Each structure stands twice: as C-alpha cells, then as structure tokens.
Amino acid sequence: MRMLALALLFAAAPAFAQSNVPQAELAWKQLPDPAREAEARALMEELRCLVCQGQSIADSDAEMAGDMRALVRERIAAGEDAGTVRAWLIERYGDYVSYDPPISSASAPLWIAPLVLLLVGAVIAARSFRRRRG
Amino acid sequence: MIAEAGLAALWLAAAMALMQLVLAALGLRMGRGVLPDAPGSDRADGAGETAAQLIAGVRPVAIVQGVLAALSFVLLIWVFVVSDMSVQLVAANSHSAKPMVYKIAGAWGNHEGSMLLWVTVLALAGGAIAVLEKRLNVATLVATLGAQAAIALGFYAFLLFSSNPFTRLDPPAAEGQGLNPLLQDPGLAFHPPTLYFGYVGLSVAFSFAVGALVTRDVGPAFARAMRPWVLAAWVFLTIGITAGSYWAYYELGWGGWWFWDPVENASLMPWLAATALLHSVTVLATRDGLRAWTIMLAVVAFSMSMIGTFLVRSGILTSVHAFAVDPTRGSFILALLILYIGGALLLFGLRIGLVKQGSTFELVSREGGLVLNNLLLSVILGIVLIGTLYPIVAQAMGTQLSVGPPFFNKTTAPIALALFAAMAAGPLVRWRRDNAQALLGRLTVPIAVAALAMAAVFVFAPDAGVLPILGLGLSFGIAVASVAPLWKRDLRRTPLFTFGMVTAHLGIAVSMAGMASESAFTVERLVAVRPGQITQVGPFSVRFDGLRPAVGANWSAIEARLTVTRGDGAPLVLRPQSRFFSAPSTVTSEAAIATLFDGQLYTVLGASDEGGRWQLRLWWKPWVTLIWFGGGLIALGGALSLVGRVRRERRQPAAREAWQTAAA
Numbered sequence: 001m002r003m004l005a006l007a008l009l010f011a012a013a014p015a016f017a018q019s020n021v022p023q024a025e026l027a028w029k030q031l032p033d034p035a036r037e038a039e040a041r042a043l044m045e046e047l048r049c050l051v052c053q054g055q056s057i058a059d060s061d062a063e064m065a066g067d068m069r070a071l072v073r074e075r076i077a078a079g080e081d082a083g084t085v086r087a088w089l090i091e092r093y094g095d096y097v098s099y100d101p102p103i104s105s106a107s108a109p110l111w112i113a114p115l116v117l118l119l120v121g122a123v124i125a126a127r128s129f130r131r132r133r134g
Numbered sequence: 135m136i137a138e139a140g141l142a143a144l145w146l147a148a149a150m151a152l153m154q155l156v157l158a159a160l161g162l163r164m165g166r167g168v169l170p171d172a173p174g175s176d177r178a179d180g181a182g183e184t185a186a187q188l189i190a191g192v193r194p195v196a197i198v199q200g201v202l203a204a205l206s207f208v209l210l211i212w213v214f215v216v217s218d219m220s221v222q223l224v225a226a227n228s229h230s231a232k233p234m235v236y237k238i239a240g241a242w243g244n245h246e247g248s249m250l251l252w253v254t255v256l257a258l259a260g261g262a263i264a265v266l267e268k269r270l271n272v273a274t275l276v277a278t279l280g281a282q283a284a285i286a287l288g289f290y291a292f293l294l295f296s297s298n299p300f301t302r303l304d305p306p307a308a309e310g311q312g313l314n315p316l317l318q319d320p321g322l323a324f325h326p327p328t329l330y331f332g333y334v335g336l337s338v339a340f341s342f343a344v345g346a347l348v349t350r351d352v353g354p355a356f357a358r359a360m361r362p363w364v365l366a367a368w369v370f371l372t373i374g375i376t377a378g379s380y381w382a383y384y385e386l387g388w389g390g391w392w393f394w395d396p397v398e399n400a401s402l403m404p405w406l407a408a409t410a411l412l413h414s415v416t417v418l419a420t421r422d423g424l425r426a427w428t429i430m431l432a433v434v435a436f437s438m439s440m441i442g443t444f445l446v447r448s449g450i451l452t453s454v455h456a457f458a459v460d461p462t463r464g465s466f467i468l469a470l471l472i473l474y475i476g477g478a479l480l481l482f483g484l485r486i487g488l489v490k491q492g493s494t495f496e497l498v499s500r501e502g503g504l505v506l507n508n509l510l511l512s513v514i515l516g517i518v519l520i521g522t523l524y525p526i527v528a529q530a531m532g533t534q535l536s537v538g539p540p541f542f543n544k545t546t547a548p549i550a551l552a553l554f555a556a557m558a559a560g561p562l563v564r565w566r567r568d569n570a571q572a573l574l575g576r577l578t579v580p581i582a583v584a585a586l587a588m589a590a591v592f593v594f595a596p597d598a599g600v601l602p603i604l605g606l607g608l609s610f611g612i613a614v615a616s617v618a619p620l621w622k623r624d625l626r627r628t629p630l631f632t633f634g635m636v637t638a639h640l641g642i643a644v645s646m647a648g649m650a651s652e653s654a655f656t657v658e659r660l661v662a663v664r665p666g667q668i669t670q671v672g673p674f675s676v677r678f679d680g681l682r683p684a685v686g687a688n689w690s691a692i693e694a695r696l697t698v699t700r701g702d703g704a705p706l707v708l709r710p711q712s713r714f715f716s717a718p719s720t721v722t723s724e725a726a727i728a729t730l731f732d733g734q735l736y737t738v739l740g741a742s743d744e745g746g747r748w749q750l751r752l753w754w755k756p757w758v759t760l761i762w763f764g765g766g767l768i769a770l771g772g773a774l775s776l777v778g779r780v781r782r783e784r785r786q787p788a789a790r791e792a793w794q795t796a797a798a
Contacts, residue, residue: 028740028749030660041658048536054395056538059388061723061740099538106533110524114545117516125509128424129497 026073027066033077040076043085044069046099056099137221140209141300144250147202147257148290151283154195154260158280161188162273162348189272192279193264199286200261207241207254210299214241220306223247223299229312233687239323240313245463246299248326252443253289255327255334259363260286263338269783270359271351278345285337288470296466315689315715315722319385329374329401333439335367336404339411340436343429344478347485352429357419360432362780364412369772371405376765387723387738389753391652391761394542399522400442403515407435410511413504418492421501421565425492427508433482437475438515444471445522496567503560510553517545547601554608554646557639558615580618584611591654598654605650613643630778638771645764651733651757662747672754674700674735681748689715691724694739694748698728710739710750733757 031037044058049065057065057072068089075085089097101107165185213221214237217230227244228237236243242251260282267275293299342360346352378401383391392398411431417424444467495501521537528535562576588607591598598606616639619632657672665680679695691711698706708726715722728735733756740749 028660028662030658046538046540048538054393054397056393059386059390059393061387094534096534096536099536100540101535101537106528106531107535110520110537110541113520114513114517114549117513118549121509121513121516124427125505128427128505129495129502 024067024070024074026070026077028069029073031073031077036076037073039082040073043076043082044072046086047072047089048097048099050093050097136209136212136216137218137300137302140206140213141298143202143206143209144290144293144300147199147206147253148287148294150195150199150202151257151286151290154192154199154283155280155287157188157191157195158276158283161185161192161276162280165189165273189276192276196264196279196282197261199283200257200259203254203257203286207250210247210250211238211241213300214238217310218306219308219310220303222301222303225303225307225310227310227313229310229688231688232313232318235320235323236313236318242326243313243323246293246297248330249289249293249297250299251327252330252334253286253293255330256282256286256289256337259334259338263341267359269355270345271349271355273349274342274345274351274356276345277348278341281341281344281348282338285341285474288473292463292466292470296463312688312715315713315720318688318715319381325374325377325381328370328377332367332369332371332374332408333404333443335363335370336408336432336435336439338363339367339432340478343432344481347429347481347489350485350488352418352425352489354419354422357415357428358779358783361412361415361419362776362783364408364415364432364435365772365776365779368405368408368412369769369776371401371408372765372769372772375401375405376762376769379765380762384725384727384736385722387725388751389656389658389725389736389755391758394521394539396522397446399518400445403438403518403522404435404442406511406515406518407431407438410508410515411435413507413511417501417504421493421495423493423495423501424505424508425489426486429482429486429489431508431512433475433478434515436478437471438519440471440474441519444468498563498568498570498573500560500563500565500568503556503563506556507553507560510549510556514546514549514553517549518542521545543601551604551608554612554642557642558608558612561619561635561639562615576618577615580611580615583614584608587611595654602650602654605646606654609643609647609650612646613640616640616643629782631775631782632778634771634773634775634778636771637774638768641764641767641769641771643764644760644767645762648757648760648762648764652755652761655756656758657754659752660749661752662743662745662749664747669750669752671735671752672756674698674754676735676737676750676752678748678750684709684711686713689713692739694750696726696737696750698735708735708737710737712739712741729759734759 031040041058045056047057047068049055049057049060049062049068051064052060052062055062055065057068072085072089075088076082086098086100090102095102095104095107101110103111162185165182165188210223213224214228215234217224217228217237219225219230223244223246224240227247228240232240241247260279263275263282264279267278270278339360342356342363346356375398378398379391382393382398383389411428414424414428414431418428444464495505521541524537525535558580559573559577563573584607587610588603591603591606595603616636620628620636659669659671661667661669663669663678665678668675668677670676675698677697677699679697681692681694684691684693691713693709693711696708696710698708706728708728710726711724713722713724714720723738723740725736725738727737733754736753736755738751740751742748
C-alpha cells in the first residue's frame with residue numbers, strides 16, 4: 001500500500017507545480033552572462049513575491065515568483081538596466097512590489113527618519129558629557 | 135481530568151498573582167517611612183507592623199505562583215503527550231502519528247500554548263527573584279515583585295478569557311489535524327522557548343526598573359541586581375536569533391540567512407535594546423552615571439519584547455510564525471501593550487524628575503565609548519522599528535508599500551560599521567579619562583591589520599563590492615582589537631567577565647566575517663539535469679545520480695542522490711528531498727548541506743520539467759558557517775560574563791551590606 005502511494009506520488013511529481021501551464025525556462029535558469037545574471041539576481045532580491053508571506057521573488061517556490069523571475073531575466077538579457085525593469089514593475093504592480101520603497105511623499109518620512117534619529121540621539125548623548133570650561 | 139486540573143492550576147496561579155500585587159501595593163503604601171528606604175514621611179504607628187506582615191507575604195506568594203503556573207504548563211504537555219483529542223488545542227495542532235518530540239513541542243507550537251509558556255516562564259522568574267535576590271533593599275524588591283505580578287495578571291487574563299488552552303471538544307476528534315510541517319524540526323521545537331526566556335528576562339529588568347522608580351532608588355546596587363537578568367535575557371535572545379537564522383537558512387531552501395522579515399525584526403529589536411541596556415547598566419554599576427537613560431532602556435527593552443509578541447501573535451503580520459489568530463486576541467494584546475508601555479512611560483515621566491542626575495563624563499573615556507555604543511544601537515533599533523511598522527501605518531493611511539532588505543541594509547549598515555569600530559576601540563579606553571593620542575597608539579595594530587586585510591581582499595577579489603570588502607577588513611581588525619584587552623595581562627588573575635567581553639566581541643568579528651564572505655563570494659548554480667549529468671559549482675563538481683522514494687513517520691518524499699567531489703578529494707553524497715506531508719497536506723523542500731571547514735555546499739531538489747529533467751539549486755557559500763559560529767561565541771561570552779558577575783557578587787557580600795547601611 002505504501003509503495004503504491006509512493007509510486008503515485010512519483011507519477012504526480014510534475015503536479016507539484018501549481019498549474020499545468022509550463023513555466024518559462026528563465027524562472028529556473030540563470031542567464032549565460034554572469035554580469036547580467038548578477039544584475040538580475042540583485043534586482044530579484046529587491047522585488048516582493050506578491051502571493052507569498054514576506055519573501056522576495058529570488059527566494060520563493062511560488063509560481064508567480066517564478067514568472068516574475070523569468071520576466072526580470074528576459075528584460076535584463078534584452079539589455080534593459082535594473083532601474084528600468086524596476087520602474088516598469090512598479091508601474092504595473094504599484095510601490096508594493098519593491099522592497100526598496102521608491103521616494104515619494106508617502107515614503108519620505110521613512111527615508112528621513114534615520115537622519116532625524118541620529119541627530120536627536122546625538123543631542124541626548126551630548127548631555128551626559130561634562131561641559132568643557134571656557 | 136488532566137485538562138481541568140491544568141485549568142484550575144492556571145486560575146489559582148492568576149489568583150496568586152493578584153494577591154502578590156495587592157500585598158505589595160498595600161505593604162508599600164502602609165509602610166511609608168517605616169520600612170528602610172521606603173519613600174514618604176516618617177510615620178511610626180501600628181501601620182508599620184501590618185506593613186511588615188503584608189510585605190513578608192509577597193515572597194512566598196511569588197514562589198507559589200511560579201509553581202502553579204509551571205504545573206499548568208506541565209499538564210498541557212501531558213495532554214499533548216497522550217494525544218488527548220478531546221482537548222481542542224491538541225486536536226487542532228497535534229496528530230497521534232507524530233514523533234514524540236513534536237508532540238511535546240506541539241504544546242507550545244501554537245498560539246494558546248505559547249502564551250501559557252510565556253506566562254509560566256514569567257511566573258518562574260518571579261519565583262526565582264523571590265528566592266535568590268538578597269542584594270536589593272526590601273522596598274525596591276517588593277515593588278519589583280508587584281510589577282512582575284501586574285504583568286503576569288494581564289497575561290493570565292488573556293489566557294483565561296480569550297485563549298484558554300484547555301478547552302474541551304465535545305465530541306472528541308477522531309484524529310488531530312497535525313502541526314505545520316515547517317515547524318516540525320528539532321531546531322524550531324526549541325527556538326520559541328529560547329526567545330521567550332529572553333523576553334521574560336527583559337520583563338524582569340523592566341520590573342526592577344519599575345521597582346526602582348517607585349522607590350526612587352536608582353543607583354549602583356540596583357544596577358548590580360538587574361545586570362544578571364539582563365545578561366541572561368541577552369544570552370537567550372542571542373541563541374534564539376542565531377538558531378532562528380540557521381533554521382530559516384536550511385529550512386526555507388533558498389540559502390538566505392536573514393530576510394529582514396517583520397518576525398525576524400521582532401526578535402532583533404529586543405536584542406538591540408538588551409545589548410544597549412547591558413552596556414549602560416555597566417556604566418550605572420561602575421560609575422553611577424546614565425541613571426535615567428538606563429531606566430528608559432529597561433522600559434524600551436521590555437516594550438520591544440511586548441511589541442514583538444504583539445506583532446507575531448496579533449495576525450497583523452502574516453508569516454509562518456503567526457499561528458491561526460482572531461481579531462479579538464489581537465485587540466487584547468494591543469490593549470495589554472498600551473496599558474503596560476503607557477503605564478511604564480507615565481511612571482517614568484512622573485518619577486524620573488525625582489531621580490538625581492548621575493555622574494557626567496569626559497568625552498574620551500570608557501564611559502564615553504559606552505555612550506556612543508548606546509547612541510548607535512538605539513538609532514539602529516529606531517530604524518528597525520520604524521521600518522517594520524511603516525508599512526502597517528502606511529496601509530492604514532491608504533498607501534501600500536514594502537520596506538525590505540534594501541532599506542534596512544542601506545540605513546543600518548553604515549551605522550553598524552561605525553558601531554563595530556567603536557566596539558573595537560571601547561575596551562581599550564580607560565575609565566574616567568583617557569588621552570586620545572595614547573588611545574590611537576593602542577589602536578595602531580588593529581587599524582593596520584584592518585587596512586592590510588582590506589587591501590588583500592581588494593587585490594584578490596576586486597568584484598566583492600564595497601560593503602563586503604569593508605566588512606571583511608574591519609572584521610580582521612576587530613578580531614585583533616577584541617583580544618587586545620588580554621595582551622600582557624596575567625590571564626589567571628583576569629576576571630571571568632573580562633573573558634566574557636573578549637569572547638562576545640570576538641564573536642561579532644567572526645560573525646561579521648561570515649556575513650561579508652557570504653555576500654561577496656557565494657556561487658549560485660540553477661540547473662535542470664537528467665541522471666548522470668555533472669554540474670560545476672565553485673570548486674565542486676556535482677553529479678546527479680538519480681532519484682528514489684523515501685519515507686518518514688508522517689511524510690513521504692522523493693530523494694535525489696548527488697555525488698560531490700572537490701579536486702581529488704573523496705566524494706561526498708548529499709540527498710536533498712522534496713517532502714510531502716499528509717497532515718496537513720504540504721510540500722516542502724528539504725535541503726541537503728555539506729558542511730566543510732571553509733563553508734557549506736547547499737543543495738536543493740526542485741520540481742521536474744516535462745522533458746524529464748529535474749531542477750537543482752546549488753550554492754557554494756564560503757565561510758558562511760562563521761555567521762552562526764560567531765553567534766554562538768557571542769552567547770558564550772554573555773554566559774561567561776554572567777557567571778563571572780554572579781561569582782564576584784557572591785564574593786563581596788560585605789561591601790554590599792556596607793553600601794546598604796550607608797544608603798539607609
């Protein structure tokens with residue numbers, strides 16, 4: 001009985017993929033040019049897998065992540081730079097897709113916060129030092 | 135019956151907590167001016183005796199509370215061990231065919247059980263303070279135990295009114311629904327308890343801070359009483375984060391070891407606060423400075439562990455950690471969060487003006503270095519907090535955005551590098567006052583080593599990237615600087631806590647070298663192969679031999695056999711699996727990792743394509759193991775410090791009593 005179950009499991013292996021539409025090869029295959037692949041890889045790590053629980057498309061098994069990886073690799077291979085691909089994806093899916101929040105009125109406080117924190121912290125810390133005379 | 139007994143024990147423990155709070159509050163109120171060191175006017179009447187009696191009751195009640203809570207938790211484990219499917223929690227989270235270790239771990243691998251574990255550890259810590267703490271003056275100790283009881287009461291109420299772990303199921307389920315397969319892993323079975331020990335340790339520090347605010351007794355004695363708890367909490371948090379990172383690395387199957395995921399951040403924030411706190415508490419203990427700041431950090435550290443619990447438990451975040459949740463519970467935890475943090479901040483605001491200003495420092499001094507450490511750690515903490523909460527706030531305002539690794543890396547990495555540089559210099563600076571020129575002289579060797587290492591990396595691996603080159607170079611310099619305090623010292627007479635500091639700082643350097651090396655030198659190879667094909671990855675050639683079925687207690691799998699050779703070395707066999715769990719039905723990939731002295735080869739079996747080829751994901755990660763080895767060293771350093779401090783305190787009872795008499 002157990003062997004039968006395993007045999008079925010084996011036969012069903014391709015069904016682990018979530019649909020029957022074959023995925024673009026670039027979802028799983030690296031670009032031949034290492035420099036291009038590195039650029040694509042760096043971008044994929046900064047893009048959110050929209051159907052996952054907080055994973056980038058570079059490290060998700062989800063089908064949609066695979067499709068997006070293929071898309072990124074195709075465009076980078078076609079000579080687009082990472083910035084253009086990112087902008088195109090943001091236009092298509094919204095700011096939500098980028099883990100690197102694009103600067104806008106909504107994200108400005110986020111990017112300014114570290115500087116403000118450093119300044120405020122420095123002022124507080126300065127108070128614990130002895131004042132120099134003269 | 136077992137479940138009912140567990141519930142009864144939980145109610146009784148809650149009643150004890152209430153009694154502990156009432157006794158402490160009444161005792162302190164009536165004892166004003168009568169107890170040594172209690173605040174308020176002189177009053178010598180019958181109230182003094184009553185107060186003394188009330189206060190004498192606090193310690194035993196705290197001990198009984200700890201025992202009852204522990205009993206309740208043991209009974210919960212019992213119903214899991216015997217797979218009592220008439221208990222709702224067991225039916226929803228366990229399965230009779232599960233291996234025993236996961237039946238036991240299943241008791242806390244869910245919302246209700248994990249909250250019961252939280253409050254059990256809290257109650258046990260309260261009991262431990264009652265038994266062990268003999269340094270503090272009575273009023274501060276009683277106020278501390280009162281604060282501890284107040285925290286526990288909120289969690290008892292939460293458990294009893296909205297998350298009862300002992301609810302019965304009528305009729306009983308025939309079989310349980312199983313535990314999330316991702317959580318069925320030895321590492322994860324012990325990961326949450328470790329973090330909870332850390333969180334609870336911080337709650338003890340917080341209670342001490344509240345106690346000290348109530349009696350306005352903020353000084354070196356208070357710092358020395360609080361320090362072991364902060365150190366212990368910090369050791370557990372370090373272990374928890376290190377183990378969690380390694381778990382994510384091998385279990386998620388993509389070779390990443392830190393994702394800046396909100397749940398990871400939730401565990402990192404208390405650690406950052408605890409790191410700052412344990413350095414500032416040293417300044418308070420040694421030089422009686424940073425009084426208000428240390429109290430504030432204790433409040434912040436506990437708030438961070440509450441926020442962490444809230445983020446993970448409320449369902450605001452979706453993640454494998456956020457077990458099934460409902461909105462009522464989220465609101466309950468949020469209410470507790472606001473009550474405790476708001477209450478503590480209010481008390482801080484009202485009382486801190488009455489705490490006398492501590493000593494101030496020279497800029498170039500050990501204290502100055504520790505202030506810089508606190509500043510930079512707090513800024514990193516602030517950035518992580520804002521970055522983690524920002525998407526939630528933005529969503530409430532109608533904007534959807536994601537804050538992830540690019541933001542956190544860009545903003546925290548430069549500050550972290552500055553922090554590490556300060557860490558290298560700090561232990562070489564003298565207390566009170568030092569000479570900047572002399573300090574620079576002491577730092578010549580580490581700086582030269584760092585510069586040489588950077589140059590070497592740049593020559594041999596110019597493509598490594600700016601941050602990894604800086605990181606690798608600095609890690610060598612820091613490693614040299616961290617052991618420098620032992621230079622020309624009689625090692626037999628060096629206190630244990632100095633070895634602890636050296637070990638922990640060295641651990642940071644080791645871990646940093648691992649991180650930099652991983653990001654600079656990782657080789658990735660994604661291929662689709664047929665049996666017999668050979669793939670090159672880094673210095674390895676990997677032969678895909680074929681597939682076979684495999685089976686475990688509650689899963690079946692397809693297992694690939696890979697033969698790995700490096701140069702002329704003996705071949706290794708790796709067997710990555712694609713696992714199928716039946717309860718609940720899930721597919722996971724089980725990575726196979728070869729650990730070598732200089733790194734890890736990480737292999738994952740993916741799906742097959744229509745042409746009969748199988749996907750393999752292969753990574754060669756040079757020196758990646760240093761990341762967690764460093765984490766282990768950091769925790770070991772903390773443990774050595776803890777033992778060293780406790781031993782020294784034990785050896786100096788006379789000095790302690792003298793101080794208490796002087797203060798009284």
